[in-house]
Amino acid sequence: MENYSPAPDLLKDRIILVTGAGDGIGRTAALSYAQHGATVILLGRTVTKLEKVYDEIRESGAPEAIIHPMDLQNASAEDYKILGDNILEQCGRLDGLLHNAAVLGPRTPLQFYPVDSWMQLMQVNVNAPFMMTRALLPALQAAPEASVIFTSSSVGRKGRAYWGGYSVSKFAVEGLMQVLADELRQTSAIRVNSIDPGATRTAMRKAAYPAEDPSTLKGPEDLMPLYLYVMGSDSKSVTGQALNA
Numbered sequence: 001m002e003n004y005s006p007a008p009d010l011l012k013d014r015i016i017l018v019t020g021a022g023d024g025i026g027r028t029a030a031l032s033y034a035q036h037g038a039t040v041i042l043l044g045r046t047v048t049k050l051e052k053v054y055d056e057i058r059e060s061g062a063p064e065a066i067i068h069p070m071d072l073q074n075a076s077a078e079d080y081k082i083l084g085d086n087i088l089e090q091c092g093r094l095d096g097l098l099h100n101a102a103v104l105g106p107r108t109p110l111q112f113y114p115v116d117s118w119m120q121l122m123q124v125n126v127n128a129p130f131m132m133t134r135a136l137l138p139a140l141q142a143a144p145e146a147s148v149i150f151t152s153s154s155v156g157r158k159g160r161a162y163w164g165g166y167s168v169s170k171f172a173v174e175g176l177m178q179v180l181a182d183e184l185r186q187t188s189a190i191r192v193n194s195i196d197p198g199a200t201r202t203a204m205r206k207a208a209y210p211a212e213d214p215s216t217l218k219g220p221e222d223l224m225p226l227y228l229y230v231m232g233s234d235s236k237s238v239t240g241q242a243l244n245a
């Protein structure tokens, strides 16, 4: 995939929502999608970070972004409905949805995993993408073709000791992807896939591996060929796939 060279206007006139767009991989994906022509809806919980990404997009001459602050920890089904209604009203459709935001939670044996932390993590990593997808399907169905991307992890494909709720949540994300892809395959022009970004230089990786030298890791920009491929029309026939960056 590193050899994929996206057309400069790959995402021209597309409306794409990115969760966790203020930092890490989500920030880079938002910038990259905008630079390839998309109007990006920047969703996240820290408004100052979203504003910085918004400014960077504007300064690059890309289509103006839209900021939608939302804390996935506390958002209700009603909040997602309002988001879906707003997108339909303002944009008429949604061409792409990148579920990127997630939290790491504690790494500890299941026996000692704090129950509250488990519930909080599942809210952000699993319940939020479920509720959001459910509410945004009418907007996705209004697009000529649309791409939904879930963000997984190696521990979402094979369980690993002490990765607790995070690992289990990523298995759930793979399940969401498979069920949704299967439901939509015959009945819509929406494709649904997951991406495991692999070890990438971000704040989350730093928290998980504090002693690691970040310069040994790939950066979020190195993932962009795959993130662009799965979001754009070149992947039109790809659905239900668990992809690796």
Ligand code: NDP
Pocket: 019, 020, 021, 022, 023, 024, 025, 026, 043, 044, 045, 046, 049, 070, 071, 072, 073, 074, 099, 100, 101, 102, 103, 124, 151, 152, 153, 154, 196, 197, 198, 199, 200, 201, 202, 203, 204, 205
């Ligand atoms: P970061 O922690 O750097 O960024 C996560 C983003 O999600 C931040 O913008 C954060 O907002 C946002 N976010 C977290 N909680 C919430 C919330 N409650 N409401 C709204 N937004 C929230 O993580 P990465 O960029 O590293 O990770 C991106 C994705 O890739 C995740 O799904 C992660 O699990 C996955 N991944 C990452 C790997 C890596 O090596 N980096 C490896 C495998 C998978 P804020 O800036 O306000 O904190």
